[in-house]
Structure formats: C-alpha cells, structure tokens
Amino acid sequence: MATQTITVLYYPAELAIMPIAEVLYNLEVGVGGRVIIPIEFKADKIIVAVFKGEAELLNVLGDRVASEFNNVA
Numbered sequence: 001m002a003t004q005t006i007t008v009l010y011y012p013a014e015l016a017i018m019p020i021a022e023v024l025y026n027l028e029v030g031v032g033g034r035v036i037i038p039i040e041f042k043a044d045k046i047i048v049a050v051f052k053g054e055a056e057l058l059n060v061l062g063d064r065v066a067s068e069f070n071n072v073a
Helices: 063-072
Strands: 003-010 021-026 044-053
Touching: none
Parallel strands: none
Antiparallel strands: 003 021, 003 044
C-alpha cells in the first residue's frame, strides 16, 4: 500500500488564534489518491490545509502586526 508524508495546517478547536503546522509521516493513501488522516489526529482541530511533503510554516496572518505592536509597547 502506498504511503505519503504530509504537513497539516490547523487551528486548535478550543483556541483558534494561531495556526499550527504539523508533519505526519507514512500515512496511507486511499483508492482515490487522497491521504487518509487518522481520526485521532483530526479530533479537536480545524484543518485549514494539507500539503504534500514536509513544509515549514514561516509566517502566518498577523505575525508582522503582532511583532510591530510588541516593539512599540
């Protein structure tokens, strides 16, 4: 059976302020070619995007505003 490494971008369901990127390795690929994300992983998350391979999250919406605000304060 084919496997795939993916990066999942999600918000924690209880505190959806800052997105988190997490790499998942060796996930099964279904018949239609889509990766099967385990139900346990999906629990309590709002999944925004799924990327093929390992991706590093560099910036998120609001990063610059927050850093500029912190430098002024």
